[in-house]
Amino acid sequence: MNAKEQQFINIIREHERTIYTVCYMFSNDTDEVNDLYQDILVRLWQGFDAFEGKSDIRTWIYRVSLNYCINFSNRQKKQRERLDLGTSFPSEGRSLEKNLQIKQLYKRINALGLVDRSVVLLWLEGLSYDEIGAILGISVKNVSFKLVRIKEQLKKMSNI
Secondary structure, X not given: OOHHHHHHHHHHHHHHHHHHHHHHHHOOOHHHHHHHHHHHHHHHHHHHOXXXXXXXXXXXXXXXXXXXXXXXXXXXXXHOOOOOOOOXXXXXXXXXXXXXXXXXXXXXXXXXXXXXXXXXXXXXXXXXXXXHHHHHOXXXXXXXXXXXXXXXXXXXXXXX
């Protein structure tokens, strides 16, 4: 294994959770998530030489992952009339009520548009507004505005 391959493997190991988190926001099927993950790894490898380090590696990984999953989601919508928006969660250490609350929250998040869903995903991951803006290619002010609007939308959905 050459130095480039080892560097790539180390980066992927460090950011594996990030890639899986993005995949799980766009699918609730374990096999499909694993397929998305593998496809994203291929995309990252193909673009690895072109990555110039002008942004943080994490930002680049999020951008590639989100773009791939958004394109995947658009293809799926064309193939199916209706997406199954439920999300399955492991029940380890969680009460049934807590699992239902989490499932309802993710169902509401999945009902949002793709860009809004991406903003929420990145925010839930603890990224700063600057990082979210850099990943999505929008201003920090726009990130702030979108989050306020999204929170209002999610509250309205909970009253239904």
